[in-house]
Amino acid sequence: MNCRWSAFGCLPDAAKQIRTEIFVREQGFDEEFDDMDMCSYHALLQRDGRDIGTARIFFEDDRQTMHIGRVAVLKSERGSGSGSILLSACEQKAKQLGAQRVILGAQCRAMKFYERNGFRAFGECFDDQGCPHRMMEKEL
Numbered sequence: 095m096n097c098r099w100s101a102f103g104c105l106p107d108a109a110k111q112i113r114t115e116i117f118v119r120e121q122g123f124d125e126e127f128d129d130m131d132m133c134s135y136h137a138l139l140q141r142d143g144r145d146i147g148t149a150r151i152f153f154e155d156d157r158q159t160m161h162i163g164r165v166a167v168l169k170s171e172r173g174s175g176s177g178s179i180l181l182s183a184c185e186q187k188a189k190q191l192g193a194q195r196v197i198l199g200a201q202c203r204a205m206k207f208y209e210r211n212g213f214r215a216f217g218e219c220f221d222d223q224g225c226p227h228r229m230m231e232k233e234l
Contacts, residue, residue: 095146095176097183100136109136109148116166123223130163135187139167139180146171147180151188154197160188162198181211189234196234202226 100106110127117123130152139147147167151160162184167176188196200208202219205228209215213230220227 095139095141095179097180098138098140099187100138102135103132105131105134105136105150106138106148108138108145109150112145112148112166112168113164115168117164120169121225123225125223126164134163135191137180137183137187139176139183141171141176147176149180149184151184151191151196153191153193158192158194160184160191160193160196162188162196165198177207178211181208185232185234194234195231197229197231199227200230202228205230 100109105127113126117126131150134150134152137149137151138145149165150163152163153159154161162181165177165180167180185196198208198213199220199222200213200215205215208230213232215228215230217229
């Protein structure tokens with residue numbers, strides 16, 4: 095597997111397709127794309143030349159923290175370690191860009207996955223389009 099990064103602010107079509115498949119069709123979110131897409135680096139995870147996952151990262155206002163978001167792996171690839179590889183790629187990119195910590199808003203049902211990857215929860219649960227989420231963080 096390898097991870098390719100887009101130029102800053104460039105959302106690749108493959109990332110759009112994966113996010114639409116997972117967040118809109120599979121999970122029923124209405125508002126998948128936002129202004130942060132134009133302020134992010136976008137990762138595309140590939141296996142054998144096929145795009146299987148995506149995520150985005152962007153700086154928080156403190157410029158020491160990067161926010162990982164829109165982490166998505168195709169259903170057929172889940173459980174293969176692809177999600178962990180994608181998260182690791184995001185952490186490496188954040189470090190290269192000078193971040194000292196990464197945060198993300200995890201769907202509560204996925205928190206165990208993020209905990210296995212070294213993240214810890216903070217703050218209270220919050221609602222995002224009818225789905226409970228909780229903030230998580232990891233020092234780099």
